[in-house]
Amino acid sequence: MNLGDIADIRTGLVLTRKKVEVGNEVKATYNLITLKNITEEGVFNDEPFEVFQSNDLLNNQHFTEAGDVLIRLNYPHTSVFIDETKSGLLVPSYFAIIKVDQSKFLSEYVAWYLNTDSVKKELERSQAGTRIPSTNKSALNSIPIEDIPIYKQQALIRLWRLHQQEKALYNRLIEEKEKWFNAVTKKIVKGEIREEL
Numbered sequence: 001m002n003l004g005d006i007a008d009i010r011t012g013l014v015l016t017r018k019k020v021e022v023g024n025e026v027k028a029t030y031n032l033i034t035l036k037n038i039t040e041e042g043v044f045n046d047e048p049f050e051v052f053q054s055n056d057l058l059n060n061q062h063f064t065e066a067g068d069v070l071i072r073l074n075y076p077h078t079s080v081f082i083d084e085t086k087s088g089l090l091v092p093s094y095f096a097i098i099k100v101d102q103s104k105f106l107s108e109y110v111a112w113y114l115n116t117d118s119v120k121k122e123l124e125r126s127q128a129g130t131r132i133p134s135t136n137k138s139a140l141n142s143i144p145i146e147d148i149p150i151y152k153q154q155a156l157i158r159l160w161r162l163h164q165q166e167k168a169l170y171n172r173l174i175e176e177k178e179k180w181f182n183a184v185t186k187k188i189v190k191g192e193i194r195e196e197l
Helices: 106-115 117-125 137-141 152-188
Strands: 007-011 026-034 050-054 068-072 079-081 094-098
Touching: 068 106, 079 106, 079 117, 094 106, 094 137, 106 152
Parallel strands: none
Antiparallel strands: 007 094, 026 050, 068 079, 068 094
16 A cells, blocks of 8 residues: 555645745735754754745645644655644645545554655655755655554554653753753862862
8 A cells, every 4th residue: 555545645835936025915924834843753843933925815725734744855754743733834845745544544653654764765765856856746655654553553653752752851861961061060160169079
């Protein structure tokens, strides 16, 4: 089974066609999802969304909806699941919007699966273009996807969420240790700490 068998895939909006030129009237303003909003692990970070000023009212098909999966069309081909809190964002053309048939597959499972090393390597092999290689809709449609029962998809997603929480805790611990180390070494240099560590 391929991704195209279980999902409808389309690309985002070519922004230059709808961007307001200097001196022209702004018809609408939208929050725009960009590459800086998503980590390489496929989760949203705390970066604010860019504001896009449009010369026209845009069609709903160019916006995220809960349950969608976005995939970056060029390296590193990161995918992200869209939940209710991230719906209504304008999607630019360097992302594809994947609408999964939810009767057999969980969108979050599809996002996780697309972020696996084997899929990313397959996408790298199928890249088109010379200056800025990118993946096209045809390559995405032909990605083989593991058809496993919903309960196993749910288990994988729970495990992935726990893994992401652990990584966040480790990163926070590393940051705190770095602050502690810097503070202690500064005190030693200034002579504020004289005893042996």
